[in-house]
Amino acid sequence: MQTGPCCGAVSQHPSDDPERPFFATAAKGTEGVLRKELVELGIPRVKATRGGVYFGCERAGDGSSVLLTSALRASLYSRIAVRVLVRQASFEALDAEALYAGVRAVPWERVLDAGRTLAVDAHIRDSAVTSSAFAAQRAKDAIVDRLRDLNGARPDVDRRDPDVSVVLHWIGDRATVLLDVAGGSLHARGYRSEAGTAPLRETLAAAVVRLSEWDGCTPLIDPLCGSGTLAIEAAQWACAIAPGLSRARLGCERWASHDAAERRLLAELREEARARARPASQAPPIFAADDDERMLAIARRNAQRAGVVVAFARSDARRLERAHERACVLTNPPYGERLVTTRSFHDELAAAFRRLHGYRVCVLCGDRALPRAMRTRPVIEHALWNGPLQCRLLAWEVD
Numbered sequence: 001m002q003t004g005p006c007c008g009a010v011s012q013h014p015s016d017d018p019e020r021p022f023f024a025t026a027a028k029g030t031e032g033v034l035r036k037e038l039v040e041l042g043i044p045r046v047k048a049t050r051g052g053v054y055f056g057c058e059r060a061g062d063g064s065s066v067l068l069t070s071a072l073r074a075s076l077y078s079r080i081a082v083r084v085l086v087r088q089a090s091f092e093a094l095d096a097e098a099l100y101a102g103v104r105a106v107p108w109e110r111v112l113d114a115g116r117t118l119a120v121d122a123h124i125r126d127s128a129v130t131s132s133a134f135a136a137q138r139a140k141d142a143i144v145d146r147l148r149d150l151n152g153a154r155p156d157v158d159r160r161d162p163d164v165s166v167v168l169h170w171i172g173d174r175a176t177v178l179l180d181v182a183g184g185s186l187h188a189r190g191y192r193s194e195a196g197t198a199p200l201r202e203t204l205a206a207a208v209v210r211l212s213e214w215d216g217c218t219p220l221i222d223p224l225c226g227s228g229t230l231a232i233e234a235a236q237w238a239c240a241i242a243p244g245l246s247r248a249r250l251g252c253e254r255w256a257s258h259d260a261a262e263r264r265l266l267a268e269l270r271e272e273a274r275a276r277a278r279p280a281s282q283a284p285p286i287f288a289a290d291d292d293e294r295m296l297a298i299a300r301r302n303a304q305r306a307g308v309v310v311a312f313a314r315s316d317a318r319r320l321e322r323a324h325e326r327a328c329v330l331t332n333p334p335y336g337e338r339l340v341t342t343r344s345f346h347d348e349l350a351a352a353f354r355r356l357h358g359y360r361v362c363v364l365c366g367d368r369a370l371p372r373a374m375r376t377r378p379v380i381e382h383a384l385w386n387g388p389l390q391c392r393l394l395a396w397e398v399d
Contacts, residue, residue, distance in 0.1 A: 016090045016176075020045050020054040022071050023178065024081035029384035030207040034080040037210070041077050043070045052081075068181065068252065072266055075182040076244035076273050079206035079237060082185055085167055085178040093175040095128045096138050102175055103142035103168070111179065111255040112164050114153035118143065119162035121180075124170040139168045139177070163254040182244070183251020190246040191306035194298040195227040200332055200364075202243070204386060205233040211382050211393050212330050212362040217284050219327040223317035225288035228299030228310065230330055235308035238283040242273035280309040289315040318348040321355070328360045329353065335366025335391070346370045354398060362395040 026034045028051070035048035038055055045056030058069040068086070075084045091102035112118060120143075122136035129135050143166065144154040155164075165180035187203040200208070208230065214220060216238045222231045236243065244250070252258055253266070288310050290296050296312050303310045317331070333349065350373030353361045362380070365371055371378070371394055380395035 016087075017054065020047060020056045021087045022055045022057075022074070022181075023052055023085045023087070024055065024074055024078065025052040025083045025085070026080060027082060027201070027204050027207065027385060029382060030080055030204065030211075033207050033210045034078070037078060037080055038074060041073055043074060068262065069265060069269075071181040072250070072252070072269055075186065075250055076269055077242050078186065079233065079243055080203055080210070082187060082203050083167075084181040084186070086181055088177045088179060090174065090176040092173055093127070093170060094173050096134070099129070099135065099170065099175055100138050100142045103139045103177055104146045106143075106146075106177055108143050108146055109150055110257050112143070112147060112155050113256050114147070114151060114155055116163040116254065116256065117156050117158035117161075118164045118166060119157060119159055120166045120168060122168040122170065124168075126172045127170045127175075128173075129170070135168060135170055139166065163251075165251055179252075179255075181250065181252050182247070183249075183254065186243070188247075189243050189306070191232065192227060192229065192302050193305070194301065195229075199227050200229050200386060202229060202233060204384070205229045205332075206237065206243075208332075208362075208364055208384070208393055209234045209237055209330065211380070211384075212328065212360075212395060213380065214328045214330060214360075214362075219285045219287065219324050221286075221320075221327055221329045222288045222331045223315070223320050223329065224331045224333050225290050225299055225312070226295055226332070228288055228302050228312070230332060231286050231288040231299075231310045232303050232306045232308055234330065235280075235283060235286050235303070235310055236306060238286070239278045239280060239308060240276050241307065242276070245270065245273055280307075283309070285311065287311045287313070289313045289317065291316050318345070318352050320352045322357060322359070324359075326358050327356075328362065329356065330362045332364040333366075333370060335389075346373045350374045353396070356398045359398050360395055361398060362393065364391055364393050366391045 031048045035046050035053045038046045038053055043055050047054045055070055071084050071086055074081055089106045093099040093102055120136040120140045122132040124132050124135050148154040165183055167178040167180055169176045187201040189202050220234050225231055293314055296314055300312050346369040350370055366389060374396055378394040378396050382393040384391055384393055
């Protein structure tokens, strides 16, 4: 069993709306831009809430619901969603025994059998049980007991790589059971096998790119690139590379219910995603720099694995000079668990940014030192959370 909080956990009770059986979780502060992204993908009945976005099923020509199509599309295309979940049941649970009975009533035989493995990830708040580990244990017991009684055999638990990932949300006196369609966090794109200290998750970096209002056409510069995540996510977005294509398979492909029709549908969606991708030659120039040669080497390897072209160079961000008529600077200076910086560093960095006439300067700030040094009010301000750290995305138009 997997227990306890995870990035992108639903922070309020999942909706019981039958028209919106899916929920895409998001980092705090990115729900609005995730909603916009899903609308752009043509996903129906999208509704943002705290912790993520609800959405509905697509419709076939005869008007019937096409189960999982929307969830598969979100799992393949979304850059911002952390997890894509499909609701199985929602019920009143006043105590542990009511939880057990409600979970056991779900027809788990549709997705699980004795030859498959499972894991349960529990999130609880204000419920009769205070231990998420105990709640996950009771939910797991209910699942395997039902299957053993039906089939005479039970599935095993695999904490590391389960075939079926079950998510339990028990908030107050109501419990909701969901399945993880992608089978894991969507931030794991596969290209970042190396990173520096406290790097941005790929999903948050993608949200920052979208919230910066970069147009995907003008040059983009990250003068403090670290392992290159911001620049790589920007390049993938500019080239329309679907991040889900990097996953060998989605979680739902391991369910017992994954039949020939769903295999054909997923193959078609993957082929569609590949056809949408644009060659790197059509992307705007993207530059990334750092004064640490070791981090630059990591960033270059990450970009190569991601299949994008980024021009990397070693330089000091405080020496940044204007090289284009218009451009966007998008960066995440060190704060929090990363480097301890001095006031003079922020003053010199702000002075460099103020020299970039005609540029938009977008910075993910973990403190107020740089905003104070910029001396002018930002034109964009978004509150975001990088894990437990609250930060702000600020943008200035440099006259």
